[in-house]
Amino acid sequence: MRELNLKPKSEAKNSSTRSRKSLASKKMYRLRLYVTGQTPRSASSLQNLKDVCDEYLAGRFELDVVDIYQQPELAREAQIIAAPTLIKMLPLPLRKLVGDLSNRKQVMIGLDIKDEKA
């Protein structure tokens, strides 16, 4: 599975290593986004996700992006039905966020992030 992880940005890894030191008390997020090729919806879901992560999970998330057109068997393994789907693998419980992640409120609920700024 590891070789299939399509890390969109190298900084994702950097930020996660950093997070373990500085934000040990905060939970680590492992996220995997399943998209269908280069469709506008795929792109917007990735953008929306990055926005949320940068704002709330800076330095404590790992994100893989899987193109299920390329890796159909992964869609089966992860029980993907809808696209795009974001799976919050950690922290538990596992949640599936279906859709282009444009509804920020639903995304926050799905990822179990509390808006401390508000």
Added chain:
Amino acid sequence: MAQRNSSAHHDIPTLEKARTGIAGLDQISGGGLPKGRTTIVCGGPGCGKTMLGLEFLVRGATQFNEPGVLVAFEETPEEMARNVASLGFDLKDLAERKKLSLDFVYVEPSEIQETGEYDLEGLFIRLQHAVDSVGAKRVMLDTLEALFSGFSNPGILRAEIRRLFRWLKEKGLTSMVTAEKGEGTLTRHGLEEYVSDCVILLDHRITEQISTRRMRIVKYRGTKHGADEYPFLIDEHGMSLLPVTSMELQHKVSNQRVPTGVPDLDNMLERKGYFRGSSVLMTGAAGCGKTILAASFAEAACKRGERCLFIGFEESMDQITRNMKSVGINFEPWIKKGLLIHRAWRPTQYGMEMHLLRIHQLIEKYEPSNVIIDPITNLITASTEKDVHSMLMRLMDFLKEKGVTSVFTSLSNVGEIAESEVGISSLIDTWVLLRYTELFGKRHRGLFVLKARGMAHSTQLREMLITSQGIKLGPAAALLAYRDREREPQLDHQAALPKSVRSKGNRRTAALTRRSSRGAR
């Protein structure tokens, strides 16, 4: 009625069909499901939708070289494999041999959070992947509507399901989609609106505590199909459907004759016996020897090396074997050799359709040349006369089509020549009537051939003697009665009887004498 006969006009291209291999279904659908199109199978819980779909896939893969894809939304493939293992379907083996691809689509509403626009492309990709992996020609989606529990946006779902059906059609996949029956609609979410090629409705009804599964083709675009409800059975061989057998009387007849097992009775039937493939009815009051007469026929068949199926609604195999021994008929060696197949079950065990279906199955399985059903009158206890009549009619039709010689026994009231109780006399070729003749304080068993189509049969009323060597026929019963009176004058109670009885007795004697002298040849 013309509907039932799929007369194919070969000059006009008709809808291509994909055979299901399910006994009866291909008949009523005129050759199978629409090829490359989607069929919806709907019905309430437990009516056999999944079973139908699985059999469609398994038979496609094993019999018609059409690999299949099963997308299960409600049961895991492991559960399904277990469920159908009892039918002899080995899903795991088929999957290993790349004949079947199983995918379980897990929809758990509590895990799903909707966050914006989406489609069901994930499902499409998985389906495509599964289809490619085995080169599938058939697809079954069981139960697609489970999606409605996981996703809250019905607008998206409907659009996507519509796209899915279009996709299946474009790919030329013969598909089956199962759906729960809704209130007042065929499916809960109105799937039938998207697919309009073929809709099959399954039903599981209980009448008088007897359950019957039924199938109806609600719609089949571009095809003549049976419009009735057809009963079906799910057993260790899978599903079987009982279509109305050919409504035309076209079966070929045989000129061959088969002995009755009673030489004296053969003599009454042109010294040859019954016609092969004809139906024989034996009626008579309780204890007059119907079963023995039928058993004689069975034994004779086995002695000729023919297979005989004996279906009893009254006595168990052991009981009948024991009882027949007392009259010199030994079934045991024939049972051991597999020539005599005895099956007994209670008339109340099934509805009429199920009886018929079960008999069908036994006949298909053992291919007997002779079938005995003892007695048909018992069926009345489990149903109405009308149902029994229709069942027997179809059974006889089926037997004739197969060229099977059949013997039915039927209980009737003492001395009645009237219509037999289930009103099947018109369907019967040879009718042997057994009766008691009470004369002068003694009861005689009498036998006569009421009718025998296609032969110059004797019309004598003969005395039937049940001996330890089987059935023997004595001289005409009435003559015998006279002889008895002469031999045993002390038994003549005529003088002691009231006048009315005496005269009645005389009339009967006279009638019998007339009949026997007329029939003597």
